[in-house]
Amino acid sequence: xxxxxxxxxxxxxxRKRKLTQEQLADFxxxxxxxxxxxxxxxxxxxxxxxxxxxxxxxxxxDELIGYRPQLSREQCRKLYQEFAADFVSRPFGExxxxxxxxxxxxxxxxxxxxxxxxxWVNHVGMAGSREEQAGVLSEVCRLCGHIRENCRDVAIxxxxxxxxxxxxLQLGKAQEVVEALGEAARPYQFRDSVLLTQAYMxxxxxxxxxxxxxxxxxxxxxxxxxxxxVYLSLQGKDPERGRETIRRVEQLAGAYDLEKLNPNSxxxxxxxxxxxxxxxxxxxxxxxxxxxxxxxxxxxxxGEEILLHGDGYFDRVDRWIEELGTGPGAPRSRQAVLExxxxxxxxxxxxxxxxxxxxxxxxxxxxxxx
Numbered sequence: 001x002x003x004x005x006x007x008x009x010x011x012x013x014x015r016k017r018k019l020t021q022e023q024l025a026d027f028x029x030x031x032x033x034x035x036x037x038x039x040x041x042x043x044x045x046x047x048x049x050x051x052x053x054x055x056x057x058x059x060x061x062d063e064l065i066g067y068r069p070q071l072s073r074e075q076c077r078k079l080y081q082e083f084a085a086d087f088v089s090r091p092f093g094e095x096x097x098x099x100x101x102x103x104x105x106x107x108x109x110x111x112x113x114x115x116x117x118x119x120w121v122n123h124v125g126m127a128g129s130r131e132e133q134a135g136v137l138s139e140v141c142r143l144c145g146h147i148r149e150n151c152r153d154v155a156i157x158x159x160x161x162x163x164x165x166x167x168x169l170q171l172g173k174a175q176e177v178v179e180a181l182g183e184a185a186r187p188y189q190f191r192d193s194v195l196l197t198q199a200y201m202x203x204x205x206x207x208x209x210x211x212x213x214x215x216x217x218x219x220x221x222x223x224x225x226x227x228x229x230v231y232l233s234l235q236g237k238d239p240e241r242g243r244e245t246i247r248r249v250e251q252l253a254g255a256y257d258l259e260k261l262n263p264n265s266x267x268x269x270x271x272x273x274x275x276x277x278x279x280x281x282x283x284x285x286x287x288x289x290x291x292x293x294x295x296x297x298x299x300x301x302x303g304e305e306i307l308l309h310g311d312g313y314f315d316r317v318d319r320w321i322e323e324l325g326t327g328p329g330a331p332r333s334r335q336a337v338l339e340x341x342x343x344x345x346x347x348x349x350x351x352x353x354x355x356x357x358x359x360x361x362x363x364x365x366x367x368x369x370x
């Protein structure tokens with residue numbers, strides 16, 4: 001993508017100027033044969049001639065040689081999808097080298113670099129060893145540092161801050177996570193959404209105001225369920241609070257039809273609910289939430305692609321989802337998700353359910369998912 005194509009550009013620009021090869025040769029002081037070789041890619045102009053050619057064609061030198069230091073949003077997305085597919089189908093080290101090469105090529109394209117950090121984080125578990133995983137996470141930290149130091153886009157810097165903190169945490173550097181997040185990790189920061197909504201309304205842009213608020217509500221709902229799953233995992237010493245957390249979130253999930261709206265969020269929470277009841281020795285309740293987990297996974301994998309989307313209530317969020325770095329596509333490919341969910345019930349914490357007929361059926365369903 002975007003490889004340099006000097007020969008084709010010379011032909012195109014010469015014809016656009018309605019110049020013959022001989023006229024071009026006279027202008028830059030070479031022979032017609034030299035121009036012919038440039039256009040057939042048998043040779044390239046001397047580097048000192050590039051500014052003169054660019055001036056003649058009224059383009060920059062970068063445009064002349066076909067070099068683009070920036071990728072479009074669509075190109076970033078396509079490359080992310082390509083890398084994600086490669087991580088599933090090709091050797092991990094080979095794909096890492098490919099992505100590193102692209103990083104060098106587009107080292108000033110910060111939206112793309114943020115995408116690379118994201119694809120590394122989402123596929124680091126496929127590395128062959130813990131040492132290799134730690135190496136990749138360290139690369140994520142360094143690349144995030146480069147982006148944050150040089151990029152002026154606040155949204156991109158905010159995105160990579162989260163990736164940076166995740167990588168640090170996986171490396172066991174908890175204190176550095178606290179120091180990195182600092183003032184950025186402040187709850188109850190509602191003023192931005194309120195102010196932007198009011199600004200849209202003052203400009204008469206009611207649809208933008210409604211769409212933006214829907215996107216905020218949609219994001220807050222998913223964030224609440226995600227946070228509640230983590231909160232639930234920490235309630236080992238307070239089983240009553242754990243059960244109350246499950247009750248409240250499931251009421252919310254039912255009200256918003258979370259299994260259809262975002263089955264991934266539903267699956268993550270139901271999995272933690274299952275573990276919560278296993279810790280309490282309540283096998284029947286654990287299996288019941290296992291059934292809900294499998295149902296969410298089945299919904300998640302029901303299509304050829306895993307896509308973020310709205311529904312009948314959140315009918316204005318698709319435009320805002322489209323604005324995300326990866327667009328509506330999930331950060332991990334369907335195949336990568338499928339490989340992970342097949343192993344869901346293989347952990348030692350599920351040993352107490354071995355032989356339970358309902359559990360064995362759930363386990364079989366996951367293993368047979370395609």
